[in-house]
Amino acid sequence: MRLYGRKISGGKAEGDVIIEPGAVSFLGGVDPEEGIIVDSSNQVSGQRIAGKVFAFSTGKGSTVGSYVIYRMKKAGTAPAAIINESAETIVASGAIISGIPMIDHIDISLLRNCDTVIVNADEAYVEMPGVVMKEAITTVIKKGEKVLILKRSEKVGSCKGRWAGVSGHIEEGDEGLESRVMKEVEEETRMNVRIVRSGEPILARDRSIIWKIHPFLAEAGSNEEPEIDWEHTKYRWISPEEVYDFNTVPKLDMVMKNLGIL
Amino acid sequence: MHLTAEQERMLEGEEGEAVRKGMELIVALGDIYGAERLIPVISVQVSGVSYKTIGDAGLEFIEDYARTMKKDAKKVRVKTTMNPAGMDLEKWTKMGVDRKFAEKQLRIFNAYTSMGIEPSLTCTPYYFVSEPKFGEHIAWAESSAVSYANSVIGARTNREGGPSALASAITGLTAEYGLHLEENRKADIIIDVGFEPDSYMYAALGNHLGALLSKMGKKVPYFKGINPGDDEMKALGAAMAATGSIALYHVENTTPEWKNAVNDKLERITISEEEIREHIKGMDRDCEPELIAIGCPHASEKELRRVAELVKGKKKKEGKELWISVSRAVAERNPDAVRIIEDFGGLVLRDTCMVVSPIEKRFHSTAVNSGKAAYYLPKESFCGQCVRFRPLEELINMAVEGET
Numbered sequence: 001m002r003l004y005g006r007k008i009s010g011g012k013a014e015g016d017v018i019i020e021p022g023a024v025s026f027l028g029g030v031d032p033e034e035g036i037i038v039d040s041s042n043q044v045s046g047q048r049i050a051g052k053v054f055a056f057s058t059g060k061g062s063t064v065g066s067y068v069i070y071r072m073k074k075a076g077t078a079p080a081a082i083i084n085e086s087a088e089t090i091v092a093s094g095a096i097i098s099g100i101p102m103i104d105h106i107d108i109s110l111l112r113n114c115d116t117v118i119v120n121a122d123e124a125y126v127e128m129p130g131v132v133m134k135e136a137i138t139t140v141i142k143k144g145e146k147v148l149i150l151k152r153s154e155k156v157g158s159c160k161g162r163w164a165g166v167s168g169h170i171e172e173g174d175e176g177l178e179s180r181v182m183k184e185v186e187e188e189t190r191m192n193v194r195i196v197r198s199g200e201p202i203l204a205r206d207r208s209i210i211w212k213i214h215p216f217l218a219e220a221g222s223n224e225e226p227e228i229d230w231e232h233t234k235y236r237w238i239s240p241e242e243v244y245d246f247n248t249v250p251k252l253d254m255v256m257k258n259l260g261i262l
Numbered sequence: 263m264h265l266t267a268e269q270e271r272m273l274e275g276e277e278g279e280a281v282r283k284g285m286e287l288i289v290a291l292g293d294i295y296g297a298e299r300l301i302p303v304i305s306v307q308v309s310g311v312s313y314k315t316i317g318d319a320g321l322e323f324i325e326d327y328a329r330t331m332k333k334d335a336k337k338v339r340v341k342t343t344m345n346p347a348g349m350d351l352e353k354w355t356k357m358g359v360d361r362k363f364a365e366k367q368l369r370i371f372n373a374y375t376s377m378g379i380e381p382s383l384t385c386t387p388y389y390f391v392s393e394p395k396f397g398e399h400i401a402w403a404e405s406s407a408v409s410y411a412n413s414v415i416g417a418r419t420n421r422e423g424g425p426s427a428l429a430s431a432i433t434g435l436t437a438e439y440g441l442h443l444e445e446n447r448k449a450d451i452i453i454d455v456g457f458e459p460d461s462y463m464y465a466a467l468g469n470h471l472g473a474l475l476s477k478m479g480k481k482v483p484y485f486k487g488i489n490p491g492d493d494e495m496k497a498l499g500a501a502m503a504a505t506g507s508i509a510l511y512h513v514e515n516t517t518p519e520w521k522n523a524v525n526d527k528l529e530r531i532t533i534s535e536e537e538i539r540e541h542i543k544g545m546d547r548d549c550e551p552e553l554i555a556i557g558c559p560h561a562s563e564k565e566l567r568r569v570a571e572l573v574k575g576k577k578k579k580e581g582k583e584l585w586i587s588v589s590r591a592v593a594e595r596n597p598d599a600v601r602i603i604e605d606f607g608g609l610v611l612r613d614t615c616m617v618v619s620p621i622e623k624r625f626h627s628t629a630v631n632s633g634k635a636a637y638y639l640p641k642e643s644f645c646g647q648c649v650r651f652r653p654l655e656e657l658i659n660m661a662v663e664g665e666t
Contacts, residue, residue, distance in 0.1 A: 008290050028643065032319065063309070063423040064316055071319035087294050093425040096287045097323060104294075 001133040001210060003106055003203075007124040008087050011101035015053040015080040017115040019108055020044045025061025026068040026094065035077030053117055053126075054079035055108045059091030069094030081119035083108060083126060109250075110205045131208050138255055139166040139181050139216040141193055141226075146237035147261065148226065149246065150188070153233045158206055163236075164249040167213075181216045189226035189235075193218040199258030204250045215255040263292050263437070264299050272433060278334030280327065284429035291426055292437025301399055301438045303419075305341045305392045306431040308379060309403035310424030312348040312618035313367040320424070321370055327428065328373035337378030339434035343387040344379050345404050346560070346587070347371060348619045350611045351383070357585075357611070358624040379431065383613035384589035386496075386560040388415065391591055396518055399442055401430035405509070406559045406634060409499030412510040414492060416518035418442050421509045441510055449484035449512055449523045451475065456487065457535040462653035464494040465633035467533065468501025470541040476506035484524050485513045493562050500559050501633025542651060545636045549648035551629035554661045555616035556654065557587030558632035563596055566610075570599035572655065577663040578607030583625075584661040587615040608661070622646045629657050 020042050024030070029039030035050030050072075059065065069091070072078035082095050087104035095102035101121035111117070111126075118127040141148040149163045168184040170177065178195055185193050199215035226235050238246075240262040243253050256262035265273065273289060275282035288300060310316045310324070331337070348367050349359045359367075375381055382391045385404050394400050394417035402408050403422040411417040420440040422430065430436045440446055459467055475483060483502075490498060490513060502508035512523040556569060569586050578584060586603060590612045593600055600610045616628060617638045622645050629650035630636055639647040652660075659665040 006293065008294070010286070064320060066423060066425050067310070067316055067319035067323050070323045074322060087290075089291060089294075089423050089426065092290055092294060093287055093423055096290055097283065097327075097425050 001131050002125040002127050003110060004125045005083070005103040005105040007121050008084075008092050008104055009095035009100060009102040010122050011081075011099060012118065012120045012122065013053070013080040013101050014116070014118045015051060017111045017113060017117055018044055018047060018049055018052045018054055019111055019113055020054070020056035021108070022056065023058050023060040024056045024091070026059070026065035026091070027062040029061065030068065030072070032068050032072045032075065032077060035072060049079045050077040051080050053081045053083060053119055055083040055106070055111050057085045057108065059084070059088045061090065063090055065090045066094035066097060069100065070098045073098035073100060081121070083111070083119065107203060110203055110210055112205065131210055133210045133212055135170040135212045135214065136167060137170065137177055137180050137184065137214045137216060138164065139185060139218050140256060140259060140261065141166065141185065141189070141191065141218045141220050142196070142261070143220045143222060143224065143237060145239065147240055147256070148189070149236055149238055149243070149248070149252075150226070150228065150232040151234040152249070153231055156231050159249045161247075162249045163246040164252060165255060167249075177214050177216070181218065185218060188229055188231055191220050191224045191226055193220045193224070197259065199255065199260070202251050202254050202258060213251070213255065215258050217259040217261065263289060263297055265289070269300055269435070278336055280331040280334050280336050280432055283330075284432040287426060287429040288433060288435055288437055292439060295437065295439040297437035297439040299438050300435040301442065302434055303340060303399050303401045303430055303436050305343070305394055305400045305402075306338070306427055307343050307345065307387055307392070307402035307404050307407055308374065308424065308427045308431060309345045311345040311370060311374065311383065312614070313363060313370055314348040314620050315618055316370070316424070318366075321366055324370055324373045328376050331377050331432070336432065338431040340431060341392055342379045342431040343382040343384070343392045344374055346383050346385055346614045346618050348614060350613050353609065353611060356609060357614075357619060359620060360623070363620060377431070382589065384560050384591070385615070386410075386562070386589055389560070389562060389589055389592055390595070391589065399436065401427055401436040403427040405503035405507070406496070406500035408509050409503045409511070410496055412441060413499055413512065413517055414495050421507065447482065447510060447519060447523070449482045449528060451478070451480040451482075452484045452486060452524060452528050452530040454486050454530060454532040456532055459488065459494070459538070460653070461494050461497060462631055463535075463538055464490060465497040465501050465631060465636075466538050466542050466545065466651070468498040469505055469545060469633035469636060470538060471533070472502035472504060472506025472508055474506070475502070475508060481508065481510075482523075483508065483511045484520070484528070485511065488513060490516065493565055496559055496562070497633060501637065504634040504637045545649070546651040547640075547648050549627040549650060551627045551650050551660060552581070553583045553585065553616070553621065553625045553628045554657050555585045555587070555628050555630050555635065556657065557585070557611075558615050558617055558630065558635040560615065561586055561588045561592065563592055566592060566596055567599045568654070569658065570602040572658040573606040573608060573662065574602050576606055578661055579663045582661045584608035585611055585616060587611045617645065629660055631657055
C-alpha cells in the first residue's frame, strides 16, 4: 500500500526503514564519516543510517546540520531517503542541497524497522510492498458524560487483553459503514444505540496490515447496559480523559479526538 | 503555492542548476511554513562563513555551489553581504590562528566572493554596508542582524539559515511567511522593566529574557519602561536571539513599529533589577581572563571610540590580550581610535570575532560584556571558555597595567 505525504526534496529511492521516534540533530548527533547515529538521546543511537530510509519525527539543533547531510551524501554515508512527520528548515535544506529524496506529513508509527519501502518523493508517497490496507470500524458508545470501553478477550485475533471500543472489520456484503456499526454493537453489547456522528478515519499498523479505522460515536439510552459476548471479558464506563489510564488498542485516544469528545 | 511563469521557469532549471536548486529550497521552505507566494528581497546576508562553525562539510558545499554557479555563468542577483569569518584576513597570525585553518578559511571566502558576494565579513552590515529601510523585505541569516533589522530598522526578514540565505541571494526571492507578514509582527507578551538598565544590564537582560521567553513559548516581546539607544538595542536583541531565537521585539516610544504592536489582552510580566543581578551570577564565572574581547556583535563607531578613550595613554598588562572586533567599514572610518587601541597593545580585528574564531586553541578564559558571547563561549564543543561577564569599564581595567 501507499502512504501519501508532502514532497520536500524530489527523487526516488528504495531501502530498509530505520525509525527514530524523536528529533535528530545532524551536527553532533550523527557521525558523518560512518553514517552512524551517536546522539545517546536517540533510540537508534549506535545504528547505521547510511543507505537506509531514515524515518524520524523532525530535525533539531544547529543549522550547520544541513551541511553535514551534504557531506554524508558525498561520502556515501547519507540515508537513501528521509521521511519526517514534520519537516523543519535544517533537514529540509540538507536534503535539498544534497539531492536526497524527502517527504514529510507521514505518520511514522505506521512504519516498522526493516520494512523495505520505496520513497517516491516526486509523487509524495511511500510504497510499502507486502503491507496491505484493510478497513474497520470502531464505535465509541456514549451514555451521558461517560463512554464505554471493553476489554478484549484472549480469543480474539489481535490486541488481546487491551481496552477498545466496539470494533469490527468491514466485510464483503456490508451495506455501508453504518450497517456494520449497528451489527457490531448488537453482537458485542446487545444495546440499543443511535449513531450520532462519524470522524476522520485513522490509520494503525498491525504486523503486515495497516488498518483504516472509521470512528463512530453512538449514544445509548440512560438505562442501557451492555451484555458482552466472547470477544470481551469486561467493560467500563469512563470519562473520555481517563482513556490514558488504560492499556488500550493503538490510537483509541485519536479515535476519541476525531470524534470531538477528547 | 502560486508561482509566476518566470519563477516556474527558474524552478524548471531554465536558468541553470544553481538557480534551480535555490528555487527548490525556497519553494520547499515556503510550503513547509504555509507561504502563498514568493516575494523579491532587496538584500541578503549569508551566514556559514567561519571555517570553525561550518567545518569541512560546509566548505565542500560552498565550493561545489560556487563551481555550479561558475558553470552556469551566474552571480548573486541582489546585494549580498557575508557574516564574519574565523579570522582577520590580514592579522590572523597575530590572533594565533594556524596556517591550515587559515587556508581553509580563505577557500570559503574565495568561494563566496566568486559568487559576487561582497567581502563584508561582518555581523553588523547595517553599519555603512547594507542598510535596509523600514518595510523593506530582506533575507538575512545571522540572528543578531535579523533582530536588529526587524526591530530597530523595521525591515522584514525571517531568521534564515546558511543554505536558504544563499538561495535567496541567487534567486533574489524568498517565501512570504513568518515575519514578512504584518500579522506575525505583533507582540505576544509585554515586559515591564522595573529599572533603567545601563548597556551592561541590557546585555544581561537579553541573555535572561531569551531563554525565559523561549520556555514560555513567546516570540515577540514588547518592552515598557526602558529607553535604550541603538547600541543597547543591538546588545539586547543579539542576546535574546542567542538564548531564545527571538527575531523581533518592540520598545515603547522607541522602535518603529511599537504603536500597533500590542493589545490589552496580552500577558504581562515584570523584570526587576534584582532578578537580572541574580541571573548575572550564573553568567559571570570566577576565573582570571587571558583574553578580554569586545565587539559581539561587531562594535559600533561609538563603542570603538569609547574603548579608545578608556585605553588612551595607558599600557597593556603583560599576559593579557585585548581584542575589539569591528566591521571593516567602522575601522576604516575611525583610524584614530584604531591607532590608539593598537598603541595600547590591543588588537582591532576586522572580519571576525571571539565567538567564530578558534580561540579555544589558545585561551581558556575570556572576559566579555556581550550577552550573546556569554552564551556561546562557555559551550564545551564550541569555544570551551571560562567566561567573565563584566561591564566595559571593568573589562578595560583588567587589561591595563597598574589596575587591579
